[in-house]
Amino acid sequence: MERIYLDNNATTIVDPQVREAMDPFYCQMYGNPNSLHSYGIEVRPYLHQAMEQMYAGIGARDEDDVIINSCATEGNNTVIMGMYFNLLKDTRKKRLVTTQLEHPCVREACRFLETQGVQVTYLAPDRDGMITAEMVKEAINDKTALVSVMWANNETGLVLPIKEIAETCKEKGVYFHTDAVQAIGKVDVDLRDVPIDYLTFSAHKFHGPKGAGGLYIRQGASLPPLLHGGEQMGGHRAGTVDVAGMVGMGKAMEIAVDSLDFEDKEVRRLRNKLEDALLKNDDVMVVGDRELRTPNTLYVSIRGVEGEAMIWDLNEHGIAASTGSACASESLEASPILTAIGADKELAHTGVRFSLSRFTTEHEIDRTIEVANRAIDRLRQLSTSY
Amino acid sequence: MAKNDLIGGSLWEQYSEKVSERMNNPRHFGELTQEDAQAMNGRLVVANEGAESCGDTVRLFWVVGDDDEVIKSAKFKSFGCGTAIASTDMMAEMCIGKTVEQATKITNLDVEKALRDSEDEAAVPPQKMHCSVMAYEVIKQATAIYRNVDVATLQEKNIVCECARVSLQMVEDAIRINDLTTVEEITDYTKAGAFCKSCIEPGGHEKREHYLVDILARVRGEIERENNPDGVVGDDFLSLSIVKQIKAIEQSLDQYVRPALAGDGGGVELDDVCLGDDGLVHVHIKYQGSCKGCAGSVAGTLSFVQKSLQGTVSDKIRVVVAQS
Ligand SMILES: Cc1ncc(COP(=O)(O)O)c(C=O)c1O
Ligand code: FES
Ligand SMILES: [Zn+2]
Ligand SMILES: [Zn+2]
Numbered sequence: 001m002e003r004i005y006l007d008n009n010a011t012t013i014v015d016p017q018v019r020e021a022m023d024p025f026y027c028q029m030y031g032n033p034n035s036l037h038s039y040g041i042e043v044r045p046y047l048h049q050a051m052e053q054m055y056a057g058i059g060a061r062d063e064d065d066v067i068i069n070s071c072a073t074e075g076n077n078t079v080i081m082g083m084y085f086n087l088l089k090d091t092r093k094k095r096l097v098t099t100q101l102e103h104p105c106v107r108e109a110c111r112f113l114e115t116q117g118v119q120v121t122y123l124a125p126d127r128d129g130m131i132t133a134e135m136v137k138e139a140i141n142d143k144t145a146l147v148s149v150m151w152a153n154n155e156t157g158l159v160l161p162i163k164e165i166a167e168t169c170k171e172k173g174v175y176f177h178t179d180a181v182q183a184i185g186k187v188d189v190d191l192r193d194v195p196i197d198y199l200t201f202s203a204h205k206f207h208g209p210k211g212a213g214g215l216y217i218r219q220g221a222s223l224p225p226l227l228h229g230g231e232q233m234g235g236h237r238a239g240t241v242d243v244a245g246m247v248g249m250g251k252a253m254e255i256a257v258d259s260l261d262f263e264d265k266e267v268r269r270l271r272n273k274l275e276d277a278l279l280k281n282d283d284v285m286v287v288g289d290r291e292l293r294t295p296n297t298l299y300v301s302i303r304g305v306e307g308e309a310m311i312w313d314l315n316e317h318g319i320a321a322s323t324g325s326a327c328a329s330e331s332l333e334a335s336p337i338l339t340a341i342g343a344d345k346e347l348a349h350t351g352v353r354f355s356l357s358r359f360t361t362e363h364e365i366d367r368t369i370e371v372a373n374r375a376i377d378r379l380r381q382l383s384t385s386y
Numbered sequence: 387m388a389k390n391d392l393i394g395g396s397l398w399e400q401y402s403e404k405v406s407e408r409m410n411n412p413r414h415f416g417e418l419t420q421e422d423a424q425a426m427n428g429r430l431v432v433a434n435e436g437a438e439s440c441g442d443t444v445r446l447f448w449v450v451g452d453d454d455e456v457i458k459s460a461k462f463k464s465f466g467c468g469t470a471i472a473s474t475d476m477m478a479e480m481c482i483g484k485t486v487e488q489a490t491k492i493t494n495l496d497v498e499k500a501l502r503d504s505e506d507e508a509a510v511p512p513q514k515m516h517c518s519v520m521a522y523e524v525i526k527q528a529t530a531i532y533r534n535v536d537v538a539t540l541q542e543k544n545i546v547c548e549c550a551r552v553s554l555q556m557v558e559d560a561i562r563i564n565d566l567t568t569v570e571e572i573t574d575y576t577k578a579g580a581f582c583k584s585c586i587e588p589g590g591h592e593k594r595e596h597y598l599v600d601i602l603a604r605v606r607g608e609i610e611r612e613n614n615p616d617g618v619v620g621d622d623f624l625s626l627s628i629v630k631q632i633k634a635i636e637q638s639l640d641q642y643v644r645p646a647l648a649g650d651g652g653g654v655e656l657d658d659v660c661l662g663d664d665g666l667v668h669v670h671i672k673y674q675g676s677c678k679g680c681a682g683s684v685a686g687t688l689s690f691v692q693k694s695l696q697g698t699v700s701d702k703i704r705v706v707v708a709q710s
Contacts, residue, residue, distance in 0.1 A: 117651055306442070308467040312398075312409060327442070327467035327517060328397065349441045349465075382415050384434070384445045385465040 003318040004364045008205075009154050009182060009297060009355035010322060014248070015207040021251040022209065025244035032240055034232065043243050050250030054214055057253035058180075058199065059190035063219040067236045068212070068246050072181045073105035074226065075200030075215035076148075078237070079177045080109040082223030083146045088118050093145035097174075099123045099131050101153050101160075101337055106179055110148075119143070129156050129288050129341045133164035137172070146175045151183035151199075155324055155337045155353055156288045157297025159187055163194045170195045175221060181205050185256030186263055186294040197221040203245065207357070208252030212245035259358050268295035270365045271356050275300070277369040281376055283386075287341065287351070296356040299324075303350065304386025305379045310352050313375035319368055324351040400511035401468070402503040404476075409468040414478035416461045418447035426458045427451065433528035437520050437592070442466035444474050446524045448481065450532060455485045462524075466517060469510050473497045473518035477525065490529045490540060493551055494522040515549040516582035516591065546596045549581030554596055561605045569598045587689055603693030607701050623700030624667065632659050634699050635669055642694045647687070654691060657708035669695060670708040 005013065025046070031039025033047055054066050069075055080096070087093040098110055100122045110120045121139050125131050131149055140147065147169050152159045162178055169176035177198035183189050185206035191199065198221065203212040217223060217236075229238025275298050278284050283303035302310065307325030314321050324335025327349065338348045354368070380386040401409075423430035428449040436443040442465060449459045460478040464471050477497050481489045497518050501509035510518070530537035544554035560566060560575045569586055573579040584592040587599045623631065636656060647653050658670040671691060692705040 115651075304465060306465055306467050306470075309409075309471065312468045315398075316410060325467065327470070327514075382412065382463060382471060383465045384443045384463040 001318040006354045008357040022244040022248040053250035053254045059192040065217040067215045071213040072200045072202040078226040079198045087145040095144045098148040148177040150179040157293035158288045203249035206256040208249045212249040298354045301350045304383040317371045402509040405472040408472035412475040435524035469514040469517040477521040494518040547578035547585040550577040552578035599689040607697040666704040
């Protein structure tokens with residue numbers, strides 16, 4: 001069966017060019033970059049090159065740090081735990097401000113700090129799924145140490161007003177962290193324009209390998225490491241660096257940034273085509289203004305069609321999408337974004353996410369439209385509520 | 387356990403072939419009409435059921451034979467996930483050919499068993515057991531409509547765990563007979579709480595009338611007082627003056643509750659004590675320190691405090707969090 005992958009917000013195919021760049025570091029140049037001998041020496045230029053690509057990709061300045069680690073989960077935890085040991089633990093600063101939209105790796109880290117006596121504000125989005133700079137401003141007080149707001153949401157694709165939020169934090173004199181996992185390669189991320197202290201990303205979300213990530217730390221905002229040990233990453237993150245992973249991530253970053261224009265035009269066109277086609281069915285609703293979303297993401301609610309049942313039918317025809325439906329989760333909890341935007345029960349059960357990539361083809365979208373329409377018809381025939 | 391649990395299971399991998407097959411091709415979906423019923427010399431019954439917390443709904447159609455009460459045909463419609471559709475389909479099939487009386491005895495456990503590929507392998511992962519409960523409830527609803535009686539008269543009384551169909555009596559007996567002290571033990575002995583977990587403590591997927599934590603606390607308290615008849619118990623506590631009640635509560639908080647919470651950097655403060663409409667003494671508490679604002683631990687802490695007070699002061703106590 002022909003398979004079609006429309007779950008690119010979960011993870012992506014590794015770009016063949018990225019894989020090619022990684023290949024020599026497994027069986028040929030496998031030295032430890034910290035070694036003194038030739039095996040160590042020969043890999044170092046590639047790491048420098050990867051660093052160049054990473055710095056250029058997000059517009060970091062030479063004096064800032066981009067720490068290469070294992071994933072965004074690690075980066076986000078490094079920031080939140082680091083903030084605890086630096087400030088929250090025993091200075092007057094006792095508060096964190098974040099949002100209800102964050103990925104569990106931010107939310108649960110905050111929850112953990114609550115057990116250590118830190119006060120956390122979880123901002124609720126407005127009806128459009130947005131967090132505004134105004135909300136952040138109001139939530140900050142003189143005890144606030146850090147604000148953490150994601151750049152783009154993984155479920156809806158909504159892009160938050162990060163520039164204004166960052167500027168608000170700067171004005172108020174609190175540190176600002178953003179989880180940019182869903183933004184890299186989808187929208188312009190340029191730290192020369194935006195005063196951000198900490199930013200995190202994961203390579204596998206932009207056609208790089210799994211298990212490689214980055215944490216940007218602005219000069220002067222340094223944090224204690226999460227992993228203590230050797231001198232790697234200037235002592236900021238101990239552990240032998242995954243050379244192939246880092247090289248692959250550098251290449252993936254370079255291509256992702258070069259492809260932004262394609263993403264904005266071509267991926268957006270295909271996404272809109274799918275969206276328009278689904279909206280031709282009655283009682284279909286899409287979450288979030290199209291112009292305010294990443295170009296690849298579509299979160300749709302189809303009345304009378306339970307989310308897990310929908311992705312089941314799609315999967316039976318080789319199409320991979322995902323759902324925030326309660327019934328499909330380990331905990332039977334509906335996806336927090338749906339509850340957060342005040343969705344009714346029905347929506348909390350019908351949400352289906354399609355996320356495209358620059359590898360998605362027109363043919364794939366046409367086929368998805370056909371299969372999705374048939375699934376909607378079948379499930380609505382079965383349905384009591386339609 | 388660990389080796390298999392570290393890479394969590396995918397939901398769909400745990401569905402039986404029969405579940406997938408019925409999800410793809412349900413055999414009994416559709417509707418039955420008055421005309422269908424007449425043609426079959428029977429009566430049409432249409433029942434609706436909905437699980438409020440998850441938004442799943444099901445509609446069951448029966449044609450029941452006029453002279454023999456046998457269900458001649460059954461069809462359904464459903465808004466729910468794959469497991470809900472598959473179990474409703476199986477349930478409808480199991481109704482056909484049975485008398486209404488026999489059909490009323492079908493439970494979600496029977497439906498799950500019928501969906502298994504092999505006898506000792508569950509048809510659905512534990513948390514999805516919940517999605518088959520509705521299939522069971524709609525049968526009761528249909529019978530009630532058919533017999534023109536209140537559905538409550540047909541429902542088993544005091545079911546604590548819907549997924550495993552365990553009653554209050556079964557849980558109480560298990561605690562007493564085996565001297566159980568933890569919820570995990572109750573689950574091991576009775577299977578209550580092994581599936582969607584809604585019945586363990588407040589704050590889960592679905593609101594329940596009884597929770598295992600509360601039953602455990604109450605029965606433990608009863609056992610304790612049976613062993614130590616000199617303590618202040620039950621109705622005696624209700625007849626104490628409010629000052630004496632407060633004293634007893636404060637004393638117990640100091641002795642049992644505060645030391646335990648202090649370990650996590652938290653605490654509780656007594657805010658008010660009053661007699662509630664339910665005839666119980668309501669103890670209003672406020673959280674302090676790390677207990678405060680920690681959504682994850684609020685339900686757990688509350689039930690811990692209540693359990694301690696019920697066990698050491700009186701089972702006529704209910705603990706509530708004071709609104710600040
Ligand atoms: C917004 C967001 N943040 C963080 C992560 C975590 O990424 P990783 O699992 O690579 O650490 C994800 C992945 O789903 C995500 O979507
Ligand atoms: S009610 Fe689902 S496990 Fe008890
Ligand atoms: Zn449910
Ligand atoms: Zn379900």
